[in-house]
Amino acid sequence: MAMRLTPYLLMDGNAKEAIQFYEQAIGAKVLEIISYGEMPEMPNTFTSELKNLVAHAKLQIGDTDLMFSDNPSGSPIQKGKQITLCITTNDAEKSKQIFEALQQGGQVNMPFEETSFSPAFGDVTDKFGITFQVYTES
Template sequence: MHVQPYLNFNGRCEEALTFYREALGAEVTALMRFGESPEPCPGMPAGTENKVMHSALKIGESTVMASDCECRGAPNFQGVSLALSPATTAAAEKAFAALAAGGQVHMPLGPTFWSPCFGVVADKFGVSWMVSVPA
């Protein structure tokens, strides 16, 4: 069994994929648009043919899946954080700064009893990231 996060960007998925490629060096390993579906997607608003039906994004050794889902408004990511574990403090600082661009820092990077460098940031899409260098 394997658990993977699946993020719904509600119309901003392609923008998010580009952001994570630039911010984290992520790689898009799969991308399918609604217009490429072999069957119509019920309930989709007109003009969403080029929106992302499904994508997979490789970040380090992990895969995060993402979609535009129903394309009905702003994304809403509450109660969930993605944990990012860069190997070094320098890598954590770089990733944190990139994720914070246009977002909101909830806890600045700093040492904790469990990590030499830990911080929490919500990126410009509202996705919460806990950045933590392993002790």
């Protein structure tokens, strides 16, 4: 089973600008960008401005990945949420074990379940206030 730990940056509507900056400043290579408008489960009430925000982006910097998304709510980003850690596995059962362990004494932000982008995904803040996204690759 493979497992990786990747920093995930939550941006305040300027993820595209940050991505372009990191491309120029440190030679980041864009691997993927998906807007909220491209996500099948997003509400039809999203304005065109919100639909153009980044729902998920993945960059490669050397041998390391860096991921981004924009905060779609327009509200300030909560303390402890601007940088989260994404734990990626290729085993849904292992991902579930990790998620369940991290939620002990913590708070579930998004239940562990199948999504349009992962067969098993959840978002949890542990008892120390660190937020983890547990992501399973297909």
